[in-house]
Amino acid sequence: MSKPLQQKKFAALLAAALAISGGVILWSPASHEAQADTAAATNAATVDVAVVAQQDITDWQDYSGRLEAVERVEIRPLVSGTLTKIHFKDGDLVKKGDVLFTIDPRPFEAEVARAQAQLSGAEARLDYTSHDLERAERLIGDNAIARRDFEEKRNAALEAKAALLAAQAALQTARLNLEYSRITAPVSGRISRAEVTLGNIVSAGASSTPLTTLVSTDNIYAALEVDEQSYLKFIQPGHTSQLKVLLGLANEDGYSREGRIGSVDNRLDTASGTIRVRAVFDNRKGDLLPGLYARVRLGSGSTHPALLIDEKAVGTDQDKRYVLVVDAQNQANYREIRLGAAHGELRVVESGLQPGERIVVNGLQRVRPGSQVSPHLIAMPGSESPLAQVRAEEAVHTIRSLPNKQQKAVNA
Numbered sequence: 379m380s381k382p383l384q385q386k387k388f389a390a391l392l393a394a395a396l397a398i399s400g401g402v403i404l405w406s407p408a409s410h411e412a413q414a415d416t417a418a419a420t421n422a423a424t425v426d427v428a429v430v431a432q433q434d435i436t437d438w439q440d441y442s443g444r445l446e447a448v449e450r451v452e453i454r455p456l457v458s459g460t461l462t463k464i465h466f467k468d469g470d471l472v473k474k475g476d477v478l479f480t481i482d483p484r485p486f487e488a489e490v491a492r493a494q495a496q497l498s499g500a501e502a503r504l505d506y507t508s509h510d511l512e513r514a515e516r517l518i519g520d521n522a523i524a525r526r527d528f529e530e531k532r533n534a535a536l537e538a539k540a541a542l543l544a545a546q547a548a549l550q551t552a553r554l555n556l557e558y559s560r561i562t563a564p565v566s567g568r569i570s571r572a573e574v575t576l577g578n579i580v581s582a583g584a585s586s587t588p589l590t591t592l593v594s595t596d597n598i599y600a601a602l603e604v605d606e607q608s609y610l611k612f613i614q615p616g617h618t619s620q621l622k623v624l625l626g627l628a629n630e631d632g633y634s635r636e637g638r639i640g641s642v643d644n645r646l647d648t649a650s651g652t653i654r655v656r657a658v659f660d661n662r663k664g665d666l667l668p669g670l671y672a673r674v675r676l677g678s679g680s681t682h683p684a685l686l687i688d689e690k691a692v693g694t695d696q697d698k699r700y701v702l703v704v705d706a707q708n709q710a711n712y713r714e715i716r717l718g719a720a721h722g723e724l725r726v727v728e729s730g731l732q733p734g735e736r737i738v739v740n741g742l743q744r745v746r747p748g749s750q751v752s753p754h755l756i757a758m759p760g761s762e763s764p765l766a767q768v769r770a771e772e773a774v775h776t777i778r779s780l781p782n783k784q785q786k787a788v789n790a
Contacts, residue, residue, distance in 0.1 A: 422750040425741035427704050428688070428758040432733045434681040435721050436622065439612065440673065443602030447593035447668040448658075449565045454588050455580045456558040457481060461589075468571035471595070471664070472563045479561040479572075479589055481580065486556035493549035500538065500545035507535040567594040568664060593668055598661040599640060600625055600672045603652035612676050613642055613655060622677035623657045627666075633675050635659050685731055686724035688759045691739040692717065701731070702738040702745055704753050710738060712747035723759065 463480035466472060514531040517523035563569070570591045574580060580589065604613060612621055624633035637659035646653045657674060659666065692715070693700050699717055702710040715730030731737070738745055739759065745751055 422708070422752040423741060423744040424752040424754060425704075425710075425738045425745055426756050427736045427751075427753040428691075428739045428756050430727070430731050430733060430735050430737060431686040431724065431758040432683060433686065435684045435686070435726070436681050437611070437678045438719060438721070439608050439676045441602040441604065441676065443600050443672045443674050445666055445668050445670045445672050446599040446601050446656075447567075448597050448599055449567065449594035450668070451564050451592045452588040453478060453561060453590045453592060454584070454586050455479075455481060455561060455582050457486065457555050458581045459485065459559060459579065461574055461576055461578050461580055464572050464576060466569055466572075468569075470569050472566065472569050472592070474563055474566045476563045477560050478563055478569070481559040481561070483556055483559040486552065486559050489552040490549065490556055493545065493552040497542070497545040497549050500542040504535070504538040504542045507531070507538040511535040561589065563592060565592060565594050566596070567592050595661055595664045597658055598666045598668065600637070600657045600659060600674050602655055602657070602672075602674050603647075603650065604655045604676075606646060606651050606653070608676065609642075609646070609653050612678060613639065613653075620678075620680075622675075624675040624677070625657070625659050626673040626675070628671045628673075630673075633673070684718070684721070685727040685733060686721060686758070687727055687731070687737060688723070688739050689720075689725045690759070691737050691742065692725070693742055702742060702747065703731070704736045704738060704751060708751055708753055710745045710747060710749055710751050713737075 459481035461479060462482050465477045465479065472478070511531045511534075514523055514528045518525070518528045570593075572590050573587065574589050580586065621639055623637045623639060625635040625637060626633040637657050640656040640658035642656075643654040687701065691701050693702070695714075698714050700712055700714050703713045704710055713730055716728045718726030718728045720726075736753065736755070738751070738753075739756070
């Protein structure tokens, strides 16, 4: 039979078979397996994978707090009177000893004059009684004066001496009240506005209305509440000198200021499980105001090796965190991990991964555990670790040493 005739006969038989089977062609097992392999290779999701980074890091813990003045004084009058002068403008920087307010001094000047007059009278009385007592002492020796008269003169001298001391104390009090009529700054810092205007009568005492407030500016506190674990890890006695303390404000992305631990409270609050801590920061420019929101970061004084991964590589499975680890056969495997603190753009992995392993960092949503992937090797985003670079180069070298067929599948 000629070749054209054979081809026509084969075509006719094939058409009859399609008509009988409804257009379904049955393939052999060998052809089906080849088709599955081809489909698997074609359907493997292309994902970015990176080598787990390892580098020496400092442990950091972030807290929220508020800025507090190192020294804050409510200026109140110590004497009552009429406010006659204000010596500052709202918000001025003042130095210790600068005059802030003047209360009408005339009543206090008059009191000083009266006390001085009383002191002069007491001095004259003491001088008279002292001489009188000297004469009585000479007379009593000659029995020229009665013992009763002598005792009276001695008692008068003692009373005059006591009156002199009282007059001296009264003069000191009058002078002190006169001094209090000029209200001065007890510390250097920035002053608030005057809460009482000129002409008002102010009264003395702790319950009186404050005239203004004054806060120091050279240094400032950042007050925060530290949890028990961080206290035991960072702040317990003997470690505070090695701590690194950083401060950032609400409008800043990073931490622009460095300070030190100023004080740690003497007890842990059992209700909240925290302890009060104060960090001290330089504020000579005066741009840090009490009451501002503060972001405080505490860091241990020493470094240690840690594994770091991009947080985009982390998936959530109810209360668990996991990553997909790509093995040598380019299969994505589920791996539960335990995350630590953030470190820049990366997160510390406390358990679940080993150095040099490859994980999916982009395209996690397109991959299921156990499925084949087409990996594209990249550097771990945000990692500057030299060791991570070495691991990546080792991974590339391993891929290049694979047979050509597997190498093409990895680099697809």
